[in-house]
Amino acid sequence: MKITDETIDYVSALAKLVLSQEEKEKAEVDLGNILGYIETMNELDTEGIEPMSHAFPLKNVFREDVVTNGDDRDNVLSNAPVKKDGSFVVPKTVE
Amino acid sequence: MKNYETVIGLEVHVELATKSKIFCGCTTEFGGAPNTHVCPVCTGMPGTLPVLNKKVVEYAIAAGLATGCTITQKCKFDRKNYFYPDLPKAYQVSQLYLPICRDGGIEIEVDGVKKVIGIHEIHMEEDAGKLVHDPWDDCTLVDYNRCGVPLVEIVSDPDMRSADEVIAYLEKLKLILQYLGVSDCKMQEGSLRADINLSIREVGAPEFGTRTEMKNMNSFKAIARAIEGERKRQIELLEYGKKVVQETRRWDDNKDTSFAMRSKEDAQDYRYFPEPDLVPIEIGDDWLEEIKNREPELRDAKMLRYETEYDIPEYDAVIITGSKKLADIFEATVAICNKPKEVSNWLMVETMRLLKEHEMEPEEIKFAPENLAKLIGLVDTKAINRTVAKEVFEKVFAENIDPEQYVEANGLKTVNDEGALRTTIEGIIAANPQSVEDYHNGKEKAIGFLVGQTMKAMKGKADPGMINQILKELL
Amino acid sequence: MDITTLTALELSAKIKDGEISVVEATKAQIERIKKEDQKYNCYVTVLEEEALARAQQVQALIDAGELKDSPLAGVPMAIKDNMCTKGALTTCSSKILGNFKPPYNATVVEKLEAAGAIIIGKLNMDEFAMGSTTETSFYGPTKNPWNVEHVPGGSSGGAAAAVAAEEAFYTLGSDTGGSIRQPSSFCGVTGIKPTYGTVSRYGLIAYASSLDQIGPIARNVSDCVAALEVISGYDKKDSTSVDTGEYKYTDALVDDVKGMKIGIPRGYIGKGLDEEVKNSILKAAKVLEEKGAIVEEFDMDIVDYAIPAYYVIASAEASSNLSRFDGVKYGYRTEDFNGLQDVYKKTRSEGFGMEVKRRMMIGAFVLSSGYYDAYYNKALKVKALIKEGFDKAFSKYDVILGPTAPSTALKIGENLSDPLKMYLGDIYTVSVNLAGLPAISLPCGMDSKGLPIGLQLIGKHFGEKDIIRAAYSFEQTREYVRPTFTKGE
Numbered sequence A: 001m002k003i004t005d006e007t008i009d010y011v012s013a014l015a016k017l018v019l020s021q022e023e024k025e026k027a028e029v030d031l032g033n034i035l036g037y038i039e040t041m042n043e044l045d046t047e048g049i050e051p052m053s054h055a056f057p058l059k060n061v062f063r064e065d066v067v068t069n070g071d072d073r074d075n076v077l078s079n080a081p082v083k084k085d086g087s088f089v090v091p092k093t094v095e
Numbered sequence B: 001m002k003n004y005e006t007v008i009g010l011e012v013h014v015e016l017a018t019k020s021k022i023f024c025g026c027t028t029e030f031g032g033a034p035n036t037h038v039c040p041v042c043t044g045m046p047g048t049l050p051v052l053n054k055k056v057v058e059y060a061i062a063a064g065l066a067t068g069c070t071i072t073q074k075c076k077f078d079r080k081n082y083f084y085p086d087l088p089k090a091y092q093v094s095q096l097y098l099p100i101c102r103d104g105g106i107e108i109e110v111d112g113v114k115k116v117i118g119i120h121e122i123h124m125e126e127d128a129g130k131l132v133h134d135p136w137d138d139c140t141l142v143d144y145n146r147c148g149v150p151l152v153e154i155v156s157d158p159d160m161r162s163a164d165e166v167i168a169y170l171e172k173l174k175l176i177l178q179y180l181g182v183s184d185c186k187m188q189e190g191s192l193r194a195d196i197n198l199s200i201r202e203v204g205a206p207e208f209g210t211r212t213e214m215k216n217m218n219s220f221k222a223i224a225r226a227i228e229g230e231r232k233r234q235i236e237l238l239e240y241g242k243k244v245v246q247e248t249r250r251w252d253d254n255k256d257t258s259f260a261m262r263s264k265e266d267a268q269d270y271r272y273f274p275e276p277d278l279v280p281i282e283i284g285d286d287w288l289e290e291i292k293n294r295e296p297e298l299r300d301a302k303m304l305r306y307e308t309e310y311d312i313p314e315y316d317a318v319i320i321t322g323s324k325k326l327a328d329i330f331e332a333t334v335a336i337c338n339k340p341k342e343v344s345n346w347l348m349v350e351t352m353r354l355l356k357e358h359e360m361e362p363e364e365i366k367f368a369p370e371n372l373a374k375l376i377g378l379v380d381t382k383a384i385n386r387t388v389a390k391e392v393f394e395k396v397f398a399e400n401i402d403p404e405q406y407v408e409a410n411g412l413k414t415v416n417d418e419g420a421l422r423t424t425i426e427g428i429i430a431a432n433p434q435s436v437e438d439y440h441n442g443k444e445k446a447i448g449f450l451v452g453q454t455m456k457a458m459k460g461k462a463d464p465g466m467i468n469q470i471l472k473e474l475l
Numbered sequence C: 001m002d003i004t005t006l007t008a009l010e011l012s013a014k015i016k017d018g019e020i021s022v023v024e025a026t027k028a029q030i031e032r033i034k035k036e037d038q039k040y041n042c043y044v045t046v047l048e049e050e051a052l053a054r055a056q057q058v059q060a061l062i063d064a065g066e067l068k069d070s071p072l073a074g075v076p077m078a079i080k081d082n083m084c085t086k087g088a089l090t091t092c093s094s095k096i097l098g099n100f101k102p103p104y105n106a107t108v109v110e111k112l113e114a115a116g117a118i119i120i121g122k123l124n125m126d127e128f129a130m131g132s133t134t135e136t137s138f139y140g141p142t143k144n145p146w147n148v149e150h151v152p153g154g155s156s157g158g159a160a161a162a163v164a165a166e167e168a169f170y171t172l173g174s175d176t177g178g179s180i181r182q183p184s185s186f187c188g189v190t191g192i193k194p195t196y197g198t199v200s201r202y203g204l205i206a207y208a209s210s211l212d213q214i215g216p217i218a219r220n221v222s223d224c225v226a227a228l229e230v231i232s233g234y235d236k237k238d239s240t241s242v243d244t245g246e247y248k249y250t251d252a253l254v255d256d257v258k259g260m261k262i263g264i265p266r267g268y269i270g271k272g273l274d275e276e277v278k279n280s281i282l283k284a285a286k287v288l289e290e291k292g293a294i295v296e297e298f299d300m301d302i303v304d305y306a307i308p309a310y311y312v313i314a315s316a317e318a319s320s321n322l323s324r325f326d327g328v329k330y331g332y333r334t335e336d337f338n339g340l341q342d343v344y345k346k347t348r349s350e351g352f353g354m355e356v357k358r359r360m361m362i363g364a365f366v367l368s369s370g371y372y373d374a375y376y377n378k379a380l381k382v383k384a385l386i387k388e389g390f391d392k393a394f395s396k397y398d399v400i401l402g403p404t405a406p407s408t409a410l411k412i413g414e415n416l417s418d419p420l421k422m423y424l425g426d427i428y429t430v431s432v433n434l435a436g437l438p439a440i441s442l443p444c445g446m447d448s449k450g451l452p453i454g455l456q457l458i459g460k461h462f463g464e465k466d467i468i469r470a471a472y473s474f475e476q477t478r479e480y481v482r483p484t485f486t487k488g489e
């Protein structure tokens, strides 16, 4: 599969990555090779096969509706790169 | 101008009334200091895993059954991937491929015309956190307390044609969900919010026009205004030969106009795929039956029962059941005092008046049924008269005071001491010879004046019946 | 006596007898790490103080007569750096988690603590477990104790190398496409990848959620099985955890394979397999046959499609799982940015290594609109066919036998430039993850370069006992071989 600049730009935007020109060129080659190899799957006829997410057929795993947690703010915020007033902080998002 | 038709579909997000979140044991309680209702799971700490709250599934099923949907008996969750600071895992656990309910509908009535609005699907998902702008540092603060609160998203078909139909649909939906106990639907707390998809087309056109979306509207009034505003904007565009752009717009209710939201930097490609951390849900016939049987009394049944069991007029029954909160107060109060007509009157007249006066929704009523029952008891035993009762009720309504204590503390009790009353009336008769004479001359009305005078002298704390009786006796 | 050369069970017996104290053992282990680890780079973090404090506590418990039923009580061990340890660095060998101290413990950590284990550190790995050589670690590559010019395998390279280098009595790794078995094979030690759902994933920083499974690595089958017993079991925090009610794996440590039916897929010993590895594997099969097993070859061509299906599924899940590393809640945040999008992009571009970026891009691609059906959904169908292929095989055989890897340990740098070539090295391991099966890798010989060869035994769903019995029986026919610790020094 031939991977274009546009494809690399598109997937890197989805993954929130910026690549240098050199990285882009390498990614084009690598992704092309890898996806090309992946396409060998197409040799297989999978008509009528149900796609399988879980190899072991579990179902209906639930918890009961009970509050088990208390205030854990200090723990949850302990790794925040920036915090203020008990909140995580990001650059302005609200217009 | 050509003849245009407005086409509207709604995506309504409803917060479910569970105690705990959808995938962890954190509380769903509204409010709380930022990030005090969170844990490693709902803040997306690396390595944490979700476990599904069973009640969420049951509530979603109940909502589906009550709106005529088919329940997807084998359903599962998917991940919707996008970056935003209110979404700590950078994906929302939602349902795309197999939503839990499909193909339902509810009937609305506008200006006497009945119409069914189709429900395309109902799916379960997790709510996101809250972003608050911090003006001091010009940054945004992120609070994950709402993150992971369970939601159902109810997606209608594009079947609505006016703001009135939209409001009727929302009112109906809200009532159904409240009666089911699935959600409190408090719009002011954001537990019911609507995204409006709106397009315009010429009447008779076979295709829909290009639609815009207005997100997260949470008041009926704003919704009505937004629909009107957006309808006009789109018609104007078409009239000037311009095109409607498919985009998300934000309705600014203060400026009475909508703005295009800065389009997200990249294409909306959510890359949905089955959530590998959760296993499929299989809803057997037994479980479905169990939920059906658990369905509480819905509005229509309640209305009928009020008329037959409590013997209140249809008109009253319609109004009271028009709010789940009013109906709850009605039943709880009747259960205590067993005076349905009295309770109904207090709700229909005084409560309605005060709600209107304070521009409040019935959901915001704060008083306890016990206190209304006590008030009714005070009137019934003639401990206070109706005029005093109305004043006391205002206090009950505003502050949920205990009327018995209040009447006692403020000395509002009717004076039942006949001797004292008799002495007062004798004084009134002596002081108003003209009225006495008028009375004896057949002017029945004159007695009303004397009663009023007596009441005034008693500072309103007398039983008018007793005054009347003593007056007639003395005259 | 050199404490660190003992097996885990030998050490715990001596601890119980009072012959060696827990503190003594812990100190000896940490001393060895201090002395040797600059050669191998097995550890990202050594928890010296915590381990010594814990050693005293565990000794006290043992003295008080507790932990009697805990065969590994007091034994120093270490875990791969993708399992969360409360308050202790957990980096996934990535810059982006370089300062991350989880506010909670993984379930396996809780279980280890309850069993009196002494966790002495966090082990190096391929960044976010993406790789087969441990060269993609932000903290530098781990080196193979048999020859430091060679890779230890990956992604649990630190976990396998630490056991071989006697820098831990046993370790925990994680296996998404062979990441326990392949490094075990390269380092001449034993590793088990349990059936999916046997060990809780709660607290394991996800690479590919539907494939990841934690498992033990040790110097022999008995140590490995003892560790598996400690960490396995139903966990209500992990929805994919399966309650089998049966975790007594030590019962299967029986030297008897009479009548056991063992199948060898012809594709596993065909083209692409190193000749010396092939001979060694067939010799091992012979040994089992001589002990009474019924061994035969059979065809299971479907596994040829395991690698493409694996890379689609694993990359797709990874691209989603790793999106949370965005510089907002934990970990690295770029220093210099202009606006929110810049925080995301710079943080992630600076914080992740190239292999991780590559897989996130593949993952984004195969899920993107227009490609989902052709790639992702197709891979899920191939996965179903692979599962079906194994089901068919297990209707005839108790155990499937083959090599763990197509070759012995490669030289450092040999594979790094060509990702596809590296991916193809997972040919015998990934199908096991797709089908969710248990498998064990144990040493079965040496090549002419003096590097260990690994034998892989695959069992049916929750068929751990079958592969343990076969592995244990085979192990009885050969001695454990220590690295000479001289090559390349």
Ligand SMILES: [Mg+2]
Binding pocket: B094, B125, B153
């Ligand atoms: Mg939604």
Ligand SMILES: [Zn+2]
Binding pocket: A069, B021, B024, B025, B026, B037, B038, B039, B040, B041, B042, B043, B148
């Ligand atoms: Zn939580």
